[in-house]
Amino acid sequence: MKIVIWVTEGTWTACVDAARDLPADHTVLLHVIDADSIEAAEGARAGLLGRGLADNTATTGTLTAAQARLLDAAEARLGRPTQREARHGRPEREVVAACTTADLLVLARDGDRGRLGPRSIGPHTRFVIDHAPCRVLLLWPEPPPGLETMPPPPHRPRRA
């Protein structure tokens, strides 16, 4: 079985811990640098008219180095050899593209988990869940909520 683990800052440990127990013969650690992060830094430079500034390649360099460190940490935590996939672009589309030959994608919820409901899954994760061409294992980054978080059933007016 080929599994892809989507490593994202903040929630990756839960994914790696869950994947450790899975019977995989091929594990891929995937991280995507959000192209918008690069544009957030470079766009501001472009806004400085007249300064003769070119785009700063160091931005991509710093992000790539951080990506490598994160994948190192994930591989060390997983404790077995993996294939690494370091991508950059639009995260949701890159993740789906990276799953074309996978049997299982492991990813974490990244939404507002304080209020359970549609928003407990963020838009990128939502897109990936909808479009991933394989099975998906969706995890809570922290222990799952208890039964008491379930809202009461909707009130139905009694028929006379």
Added chain:
Amino acid sequence: MVNTAVGLLVLAGVLGFAVARPRGLPEAAAALPGAAVVVAAGLVPWHEVRAEVAALAPTVGFLAAVLVLAHLADEHGVFAYAGTLVGAASRGSPQRLLRLVFVLASVVTAVLSLDATVVLLTPIVLATATGIGVRPKPHLYACGHLANTGSLLLPVSNLTNLLAFTASGLGFTRFAALMVLPWLAVITVEYVIFRRMFALDLTATAPPLTPARRSAHPPWYAIGVLVVTLAGFALAEPVGVHPAWVAAVGAAALAVPRLARKPLGEAGRLVRAANLPFCAFVFGLGVVVQAVRSGPVGDLVDHLVPGDTGLLGLLAAALLAAVLANLVNNLPATLMLVPLVAHSPGLVLAVLIGVNIGPNLTYVGSLATLLWRQVLHTRDHSPGIGEFLRLGIVTVPACLLVGVGTLWASLHLVGLP
């Protein structure tokens, strides 16, 4: 009519060149010939050119001194030290890091200008955020946005402020006293919106990736010089010393220990930091904009500028400035508008709120730059422009309203000379 067309064409050429930068040539390569053309065509008489250059000279000197000051502060490790400090203080929480970045970027912008935040602080914030393993996007956007919104406070904070400062007739201290309330208010508005818009990126607390670096020895000397320079701005002006001199003395104090070690290499770096082509660009652009301002286009804009400094007048001035800043970038917008409102310090400050906050709408400075970057990016992974436009559409109107409202209150509380 022909004159107007020539003036507008030259201005469009100068700005278009500055946006596209063919062969990476400096922007002055079009601005100076452009200025020569409008003078040769008789659009600006020679004595007015001399007057414009003389009026701009202290401002451009100030600009060069502040650029050098920020460069030297960076060389002394001030930004790197600030980065380790906020990294350690955030204790792995992206929300705490965002708060600290807001404070840091606002202060750096106010004291050392928006260029320092964009060019020198942003890479440090990126390294800090990735170092503690949080998603860096909100913090990068915060630097970009606060370089604009955080630049309301002092005349040194933004080149637009420098250009307007002399025309406003306000002293350094009174300028700051009038702008402190709008400055704090718009930063708060930005913070509230950032917390909502980036809620997802800010929820996950990261386990630390690398052990927290021992904070290096604080660069006390450089920090001390910066504090004294800041105090010097306020103290020197009442006795008739232009702040440009204070900035130059501050820069010299930071340069001496480095020059003593490596005289030649360091001197070269200082000249590069002063960015003389940029200074030449400001002179050239000043003359070209003057050619446009003295024709029917100037009359039209003059017609649009409100006459009174009531709340609505201030709001209209700020809106006009924000729209112009997004159409053509805020430097030409400032050069165009400030002489038209110079009779009223209140309106000058309202225009500054518009030209300083406005650029956050297109984020990359102007519509032209936005379109040009889209053209450049068609071949590679094009980053979505949706995200920063959405951020701009939410923050800019809110900041303009709150900024102008608090300016109006400040004008009543602090009063004009």
